[in-house]
Amino acid sequence: MTVYLYCLVASGHEPAPGLTGLGGAPVRVVSADGVDAWVSDLHDAGRATVAHARAHDAVVRAAMAQETPLPARFGQTFADDGALCRSLRERGSVLAERLARVRGAAEMTVRLLVEPSSAEALASEQRSLSAAHPSTGRAYLALARARQEARAEAARRADFLQARLWQCVAGVVREEARTPLVWPARSVTLSHLVARDALATYRLAVQRFVERELRQPVLLSGPWAPYSFTEQPRG
Amino acid sequence: MAERTPVGQPDVEVLRGSAAAFEEELRSLAPALPERINADPEHAENGLAKLVLTLIALLRDVLEHQAVRRMDGGTLRDDEIERLGLAFKRLDERMQELKAIFGLTDEDLTIDLGPLGRLR
Numbered sequence: 001m002t003v004y005l006y007c008l009v010a011s012g013h014e015p016a017p018g019l020t021g022l023g024g025a026p027v028r029v030v031s032a033d034g035v036d037a038w039v040s041d042l043h044d045a046g047r048a049t050v051a052h053a054r055a056h057d058a059v060v061r062a063a064m065a066q067e068t069p070l071p072a073r074f075g076q077t078f079a080d081d082g083a084l085c086r087s088l089r090e091r092g093s094v095l096a097e098r099l100a101r102v103r104g105a106a107e108m109t110v111r112l113l114v115e116p117s118s119a120e121a122l123a124s125e126q127r128s129l130s131a132a133h134p135s136t137g138r139a140y141l142a143l144a145r146a147r148q149e150a151r152a153e154a155a156r157r158a159d160f161l162q163a164r165l166w167q168c169v170a171g172v173v174r175e176e177a178r179t180p181l182v183w184p185a186r187s188v189t190l191s192h193l194v195a196r197d198a199l200a201t202y203r204l205a206v207q208r209f210v211e212r213e214l215r216q217p218v219l220l221s222g223p224w225a226p227y228s229f230t231e232q233p234r235g
Numbered sequence: 236m237a238e239r240t241p242v243g244q245p246d247v248e249v250l251r252g253s254a255a256a257f258e259e260e261l262r263s264l265a266p267a268l269p270e271r272i273n274a275d276p277e278h279a280e281n282g283l284a285k286l287v288l289t290l291i292a293l294l295r296d297v298l299e300h301q302a303v304r305r306m307d308g309g310t311l312r313d314d315e316i317e318r319l320g321l322a323f324k325r326l327d328e329r330m331q332e333l334k335a336i337f338g339l340t341d342e343d344l345t346i347d348l349g350p351l352g353r354l355r
Contacts, residue, residue, distance in 0.1 A: 064242060106242045113256055137320025138313075141306055144299040144323065187257075196242055210250045217252025223242040 002077040003030070003084055006038045006059040007069035007225070010099050021059045022052050030081050032088040035095055038063055039084065048075060060225045068102045068196075070095065071225045098230060102193065105174060106223030108202055110165065110190045113217040114157050158188040161214075165190060168209040172198040177228040191228035199223055284337040288330060289344045295330075299323055 006021060011034050015027040025040035038059060056074050063069040078084040088095065135143070162178060172194055179189040194202045203220070210218050249257070302319050305311045311319070334340065 111257065113252065135324065137317035137322075137324065138306075140320040140324040140327075141299075141303055141316060145303045145307070148300060148303060199242070207250060214251055217256045218250040219247065219254075219257050220250050221247040222245055224245055 002042050002044070003080060004040045004042045005072040005076045005078065005084065006040070006056055007063050007071045008088075008095060008099065009036045009038065009063050009067055009069045010034070010103070011036050013063065013066045015059075015062060019059065019062055020055075022055045027059055027062075030084050030088075032085040033092040035088055035092070035099070037084055037088060038069070042077070057225070064106070064225050068105055068226060070098055070102060070230050071227050073230075101175070102226040102229055104197075105193045105195050105226065106199065107226045107228055108192045108194050108199070108206075108220070108222035109224065109228075110192070110206060111219040111221070112158075112161055112188050112190070112214075114154050114161070114186045114188060154186060161188065162190055164213060165206070165209055169202060169205045172202045172205060175229060179228075193226055193229050194223075196223070281337050281339075284333065285339055285343055286346065288333060288337075288339065289346050291326075291330065292344045295323065295326060 004022060004025075006027065011031060013036060014029060015038055019027045021027050021040040022042060023040075025042055027038050027040055030037045030039055040059075053074055060069060060071045078087065162176075166173075166176060169192060173192040174195065175193040177191040177193075179191070192202065199222075206220055302311075302323065306316050306319075334343075
């Protein structure tokens with residue numbers, strides 16, 4: 001039997017009676033140093049399936065209905081309640097600070113597709129040429145240069161869009177987290193920690209920014225539990 | 236109290252463009268999602284191949300970057316440019332073969348290191 005962790009909540013918030021998590025296991029609370037951990041007892045650690053990920057998120061959302069929690073990473077287990085309490089006590093001050101950061105807030109996510117640039121188009125063209133004809137060493141390095149320029153340009157455009165969006169939403173956003181641009185994929189994901197009572201203002205600010213300044217595809221989603229704000233802010 | 240303000244169900248809204256563009260993007264990102272090492276003997280070698288090829292690709296990226304800088308900076312002779320370029324080209328061809336053998340794509344050659352970011 002292992003103790004499966006869903007999330008941490010400031011003390012005093014109980015799961016609703018009958019709330020279940022992974023595999024239909026009841027959710028209970030383990031308390032330590034002013035922090036409540038919402039957990040289930042599982043016979044095994046829980047396989048990484050879509051159903052289990054949704055069950056994990058459902059419990060986190062149930063906590064969110066009461067107060068913003070710190071979501072745990074999917075699949076985090078402890079040998080028993082004692083091991084969990086020791087871990088919570090060891091990190092007590094850090095966890096209290098992180099809970100204070102997300103208190104009363106929710107996460108909103110903006111996903112932008114960075115459109116192919118001329119450099120990327122060039123790289124694509126050169127890749128095709130390279131595949132079709134045996135190339136010289138110099139031609140190979142020219143292709144490598146085109147790839148490097150394409151990456152650098154995509155990163156520059158992602159930085160620019162991030163900075164412009166930040167100017168538009170800074171007044172209602174507590175913190176920002178960015179998922180690095182994944183190559184060769186072309187999307188950049190910006191997560192914003194927004195006070196619950198400012199969500200409508202935030203949506204409006206993003207919509208205005210998109211209408212005024214963007215041509216590329218944009219997806220806005222949320223409110224989510226603050227999955228992107230559980231780590232310490234990066235300086 | 237701000238924390239008592241209900242947040243409601245999450246909503247996904249396409250503000251510009253089409254959902255299809257994001258579906259395609261998500262499909263290309265899926266292989267880069269963090270994985271645990273698969274201890275199943277049938278698949279273990281595939282996970283190791285991915286790890287090794289990702290490290291090789293990372294080193295190749297760094298070395299190619301240096302080679303291009305030196306080529307553009309004029310500190311390489313023509314024969315050195317040709318020799319270096321051909322060496323990288325052969326490495327690339329060999330990597331393409333290995334990726335095909337293990338059923339990997341370019342998108343697979345990245346590893347999520349959690350808070351440290353992505354390797355490649």
